[in-house]
Amino acid sequence: MSDPAPEPPSLPPPSRSRAAEWSVTAPSLLWLLALFVAPTLIVFAIAFKPADPLGGIGSGWTLDTLRSLANPNYPVIIWRTIWISAVATVFCLLLAVPAGYCIARTSKKLRQFLLLLVIVPFWTSFLVRIFAWKHILHPEGLIKHTLVALHLSPPETPLLYTPGAVLLVMVYTGLPFAILPIYAGAEKFDFQLVEAALDLGCSRWQAFWRVFLPGISRALLTAFLVTFIPSLGSYVIPDVVGGPGSEMLGNKIAQRVFTDRNLPHGAALAALLTVAVLIPLILAVLSRRASAKGGLAKAEGGALR
């Protein structure tokens, strides 16, 4: 080729040229820079803009939009967003660990089928699945009828439009995302280690807690991130099955945009949510890096011995 770039010896297949790499990378890179990175940065810029009365973005710069975040309603909503997301994530992990373990331990044929059952909800319409819950939690719906018939619930207690309903549906939508990485981790896990621990006198509980869970720690971290982060941005679930007492940050963003038509105020809230999402993401990347280094140091120590 015309410009043979010098190759570092560690590269797996020799690449012909830097130009080839750029030409293959450029389309997706430029698209994402223009329509993902630039819009994210614009959110932060518009948080410093005044609103215009027609529902657009005013000219000039102001700190008033940020000051409006001092609204006394917001701390309550931010706190609720965090605790509902955290509790939903804990429930997802508590159910996903046994389910992922079970699927990884079954015969190959059954495993394919079980995995398919976990993947199908992931593909089906998010809105339809939320509506399905509204349908059965409804005062005229199946669950309410069953509970009243079994005398487990008085007819007047509502199931729908409560924080409990929001939590339930968040676990429902998050669970497939939690099961898949835990299954993948459990599938790679060497179960002879558990057998060895049991042979050496561990109880089943100790073997699970001290051998299996640390063995799938990376999968657990992934499962945590893919359930917790989208939960923080929940909007449709509290909107459809929640009431005024279960509004989350996402609902406030949508209200500013669609009801008040105040885009800068919505942008300030979205900037806040972006920061809230970045914190766990950055912590996870750092801890992964630290554990990779720790693992390397241990391996080196072992080699020295």
Place this chain on the structure above:
Amino acid sequence: MSARHSRSPAIITATVLLFFYLPILVLVLDSFNASRFAGQWGGWSLHWYARLFQEPAIWNALRNTLIVAFSATAASAVLGTAAAFALHRWRSRLQKVHYALVYTPLVIPEILMGMSLLLFFVALHVQLGLVTIFLAHVTFCISYVAMVVLARLQDFDFAVIEAAQDLGANHWITLRRVLLPMLAPGIAAGSLLAFTLSIDDFVITFFVAGKGSTTLPVLVYSMIKHGATPLINALSTILLAVTFVVVSITQRLTEE
């Protein structure tokens, strides 16, 4: 040996699967319920489906949904495949940045992507409509296609490309005759995923749609908000049926 293994994981797994499917089954069953009240069974009926097909809004929304889904799938299949190829082929600093850009849209909440794109389009004075929905859908579909194709590339032998070029094939022929046919199942699976994601997307679409370019999920949402008629059950069942067909095709494609 069996005494060593607890039965509780199996019981929890069975409960979880029941939990996954029970609401959907009830919804599908009720779409064939002649009674308009979910609590009582009025016999089997296709009444709600007949009513659904008489709604002109449905046909308009279906048209918009399909226009966006086909165009966004085509564009993201090309961009996502190129991205996966670059990520797999080169291990440079550029690819590290590239990977972070492809991966992040998969984890951030949809509402942030919808909100940021809305602000971006408003700031640039772009008219909201099918074009902005298309641009938004391509943006999140690229990442999914790239991840599916990347998984497929893991067991790809690059010696084949070297061999084709040694035998005199130019870049174009290598791409068309060697690379694309070998990657076809992965690209097809990624495209089908992009297609269903585009058809189903509500949050991002709702933010960037503007007036007059309603898609099916946006229509379903407004039906849910303004009185839950049994029509939504019928529409939901149709959407579910389409998804099941697409998933089973994908499963066939990725089996070998």
